[in-house]
């Protein structure tokens with residue numbers, strides 16, 4: 001993996017995923033290390049994403065590294081019409097590694113081709129966001145003790161949610177059973193259904209969010225976004241169907257944990273927050289450790 | 303080759319005849335092979351009747367012999383094309399087109415948010431299915447199907 005970019009979760013083998021998860025646990029146990037001393041990391045956010053940027057920059061700071069870059073494209077040379085290629089060529093001459101967020105699909109793969117240093121994709125449009133997937137995996141491992149043989153329920157927008165697609169792909173290394181709960185308009189795309197079938201992985205699809213969750217080990221909630229619907233009446237019909245309320249958790253397994261990539265709107269009722277099964281805030285914190293692991297792994301420092 | 307159809311466009315002494323091109327893709331084939339910037343004698347016929355494909359087109363290029371690599375580039379728009387290599391007015395060899403595993407350049411990604419549609423980048427696709435054609439963009443990872451395929 002050394003000096004190889006991380007663009008898509010599919011760039012990682014099962015062994016590499018397991019290594020990142022192990023390293024994340026080590027960094028959580030011992031977060032302040034000087035592994036990035038005298039290293040300069042480019043943090044290029046061509047579109048704003050405060051949550052992801054702060055998570056990366058915290059990870060870098062805890063490791064003693066320095067950050068250069070910008071937090072949205074209006075403060076970069078892009079606003080003067082510079083191409084992505086030129087920006088990457090320039091920044092890769094100054095830095096040891098680049099973390100990049102960009103609104104265009106495929107921009108990260110292209111940047112990786114143009115760069116002299118490795119690129120970590122922090123989200124390329126609707127395509128990939130692999131460090132989110134790695135922190136999801138770390139959260140699952142931490143709460144379940146294993147990644148193997150779990151029953152994973154995914155709820156909400158399974159059509160457009162890139163975190164859902166990447167997590168489905170990554171978890172498929174570990175013999176899961178998937179239950180997909182979504183309205184017809186937002187069901188998991190055919191390419192993923194065919195792909196799961198070809199791998200012999202069991203999955204079930206449901207339209208209703210009911211007590212079937214009593215069998216879940218992981219409940220992965222996502223936001224149903226109004227702008228995804230062509231017909232506003234369809235949105236009105238489904239918007240309140242996929243809301244998790246505390247009362248729905250009474251018959252669920254003790255080891256169940258609820259994940260959400262955040263930010264949430266109303267799909268998880270606030271009365272769930274106090275339930276010990278709610279894990280979404282710790283999940284976000286795990287992102288710092290997962291990103292420390294990825295950065296050090298890619299730079300060959302661990 | 304049917305002699306009558308062959309004669310409906312001028313016969314050539316040496317060169318290549320490309321047959322069984324879907325009529326609506328004739329100009330795409332011309333452009334992919336760069337025949338629009340070629341000084342050789344070229345004749346073409348289009349909207350010829352074909353029992354198998356409806357309307358077809360045919361191109362004859364005098365004194366030109368294509369490399370396999372070049373000719374496979376037209377597989378996207380003329381997968382059933384056949385090449386007849388002509389020497390001294392006789393067909394000495396026939397070639398079929400094969401769809402390559404990877405398509406570099408030529409095709410456009412259908413995804414308007416793809417970086418290849420927003421910056422000057424040579425496109426790259428994996429051929430995930432040939433009939434009907436499905437191309438996976440190396441950059442945005444989205445699949446372009448035949449219906450949405452555009453040629454540069």
Ligand SMILES: [Zn+2]
Pocket residue numbers: 106411412413416417418439440441442443444
């Ligand atoms: Zn694309």
